[in-house]
Amino acid sequence: MIDSLNDLSNYDKENNSESTFNSSxxxxxxxxxxPNSLTKESNQEQINFINFTQQYCxxxxxxxxxxxxxxKIKDPKKLRKYYSLFLxxxxxxxxxYHGKIIKNSGDNLFFYFPKTSNPGDLHALQNVFDCxxxxxxxxxxxxxxxxxxxxxxxxxxxxxxxxxxxxALGSNNKEVDLFGSVVNECAKxxxxxxxxxxxxxxxLHSLLINSTFGKEFEISEIELSLDGNSKxxxxxxxxxxxxxxxxxxxxxxxxxxxxxxxxxxxxxxxENKKYNILLIDDEEDIxxxxxxxxxxxxxxxxSYSNPIEALENLAKKNSHNYDLVVMDIRMREVSGxxxxxRFKAIDPYLNIIFVTALDLVGEFVEALPxxxxxxxxxxxxxxxxFLSIIKRKLAETKTVGK
Numbered sequence: 001m002i003d004s005l006n007d008l009s010n011y012d013k014e015n016n017s018e019s020t021f022n023s024s025x026x027x028x029x030x031x032x033x034x035p036n037s038l039t040k041e042s043n044q045e046q047i048n049f050i051n052f053t054q055q056y057c058x059x060x061x062x063x064x065x066x067x068x069x070x071x072k073i074k075d076p077k078k079l080r081k082y083y084s085l086f087l088x089x090x091x092x093x094x095x096x097y098h099g100k101i102i103k104n105s106g107d108n109l110f111f112y113f114p115k116t117s118n119p120g121d122l123h124a125l126q127n128v129f130d131c132x133x134x135x136x137x138x139x140x141x142x143x144x145x146x147x148x149x150x151x152x153x154x155x156x157x158x159x160x161x162x163x164x165x166x167x168a169l170g171s172n173n174k175e176v177d178l179f180g181s182v183v184n185e186c187a188k189x190x191x192x193x194x195x196x197x198x199x200x201x202x203x204l205h206s207l208l209i210n211s212t213f214g215k216e217f218e219i220s221e222i223e224l225s226l227d228g229n230s231k232x233x234x235x236x237x238x239x240x241x242x243x244x245x246x247x248x249x250x251x252x253x254x255x256x257x258x259x260x261x262x263x264x265x266x267x268x269x270x271e272n273k274k275y276n277i278l279l280i281d282d283e284e285d286i287x288x289x290x291x292x293x294x295x296x297x298x299x300x301x302x303s304y305s306n307p308i309e310a311l312e313n314l315a316k317k318n319s320h321n322y323d324l325v326v327m328d329i330r331m332r333e334v335s336g337x338x339x340x341x342r343f344k345a346i347d348p349y350l351n352i353i354f355v356t357a358l359d360l361v362g363e364f365v366e367a368l369p370x371x372x373x374x375x376x377x378x379x380x381x382x383x384x385x386f387l388s389i390i391k392r393k394l395a396e397t398k399t400v401g402k
Contacts, residue, residue: 052167052315052346057116057128057204058183059099059160060190061090061135066107069152082151083107089142090135097131098124100348102178112178114348116162118320125207129217132158132198133241139196157193161186161201167345176345189236192222198239205237216242275394279303280310280327280339281355286379290326290355293383294390307334311342322350324393329356340371353377353393355386 063069063086073079083106091101094111102110113131115124135158143153163182185201193199199222200208208214218240224233277299281287284305291303304310307327311334314322325343329336336354343350354371357379377389 053164053180054117054167054346055119055162055164056112056114056178057125057160057162058102058110058112058165058178058186059132059158060108060110060187061156061158062108062190064155064157064195069154070107072152078149078151081149082146082154085142085145085149085151086154086156089138089145093131093134093138096134097127098349099127099131100176102176110178110183112165117347119162119207122211122213125211126213128160128204129208129213129239129241132160132239136196136198136241155195157190157195158198159186159190159193159200160198160204161189162203162207163201169341169345176348185234188233192233192236194238198241199236200239202235202237205235208239218242274298274300275323276300276321277302277390278310278314278322278325278327280307280325280331280336281305282307282328282331282333286328289383290386293387297387299390307331307336307339311339314343315346320347324390325350325352326355326390327352329354329358337371351393351396353389355379355381 070079070082073082087104087106087109090109093099094101094109097113098115099111099113102112104110113124113128115121116128118124135156139155146153161182163180163185165178165180165182168177168179182201182203189199189201205219208217209219220238222236222238224235277294279287279290279294279301280303281290282305287303287305291301294301302313302322304313310327314325327336327339331339336356340352340354343352353375355377377386381389
């Protein structure tokens with residue numbers, strides 16, 4: 001999955017040598033450019049590829065005839081309100097079902113579900129369809145809100161598919177972007193969805209019909225023509241969800257009969273109190289001390305003094321193998337901050353804490369709002385303090401769920 005992370009290492013050492021793509025105004029990489037010869041341009045957004053590919057469920061939601069509808073809104077404040085109500089409604093639903101927004105352009109959203117990296121995780125797949133169903137059902141209350149503001153109603157199309165994507169970071173190393181043929185395919189099939197409806201691609205369709213709850217959906221294959229909007233599109237399907245989301249017990253009962261192997265493994269680890277911990281510190285004496293303390297308590301520990309090797313290890317394995325990442329901030333090869341953003345690009349739900357001797361921790365957290373004060377532990381600390389912190393963080397992981 002990873003060929004080399006040398007470019008990443010060089011970038012952190014020299015601050016300007018990581019291979020990049022310049023993106024056009026619509027966010028699509030320029031295909032006529034050589035990614036290895038591009039230089040930074042101050043007036044264009046840059047995309048930094050991190051040599052990481054992963055399977056995800058991705059999706060688009062697009063307002064139908066937005067240009068005609070928004071032309072009726074003359075007041076700029078009202079126009080902002082129109083888009084704000086739509087985007088806030090959809091993003092709230094996505095958050096509820098562990099979806100993440102990649103980007104939005106006012107009248108559409110591009111999103112993905114990080115927990116779907118394992119195609120056998122039925123809970124994650126269930127969330128995908130619960131999310132789309134909630135989006136469709138939210139149309140009526142959303143239009144009631146718009147009507148209360150004397151704004152026109154909104155109608156939208158949803159498209160989703162599953163497949164391999166390449167993960168990239170924006171020039172600020174914080175925003176995640178996804179690229180790949182499945183993204184292009186999903187964008188194309190969006191136009192084939194009915195108003196306030198859902199259309200899915202062939203890969204997601206395959207996962208759905210082979211799941212324990214696939215029979216609860218009404219699925220119809222779309223007849224494609226050789227020209228027009230459906231040209232060069234693979235098979236796709238309209239989906240009508242016949243389930244009642246309020247009957248949660250039915251879902252739980254179905255999932256009992258098909259538990260993914262990684263979930264069995266994780267349950268066993270929790271019962272035996274043998275969590276998987278990734279430990280990173282370029283000070284080998286500190287690394288050895290922490291490693292020994294954790295092993296003595298029965299934890300499964302993978303230790304690295306080289307942060308590049310740690311990143312390569314996490315990217316090659318399923319990130320869900322790790323319950324917790326513990327690392328220093330100030331490291332020679334790659335700083336803990338850069339590593340944090342790369343880890344979060346791979347798995348936004350990865351549980352990470354910093355153990356650092358840096359002063360001014362408060363100012364540090366204030367400058368980086370993505371990092372919480374509770375995720376930073378100050379050195380020096382004794383063995384018992386360290387173990388207590390680890391135990392508390394792992395208990396939080398168990399409570400919240402990964």
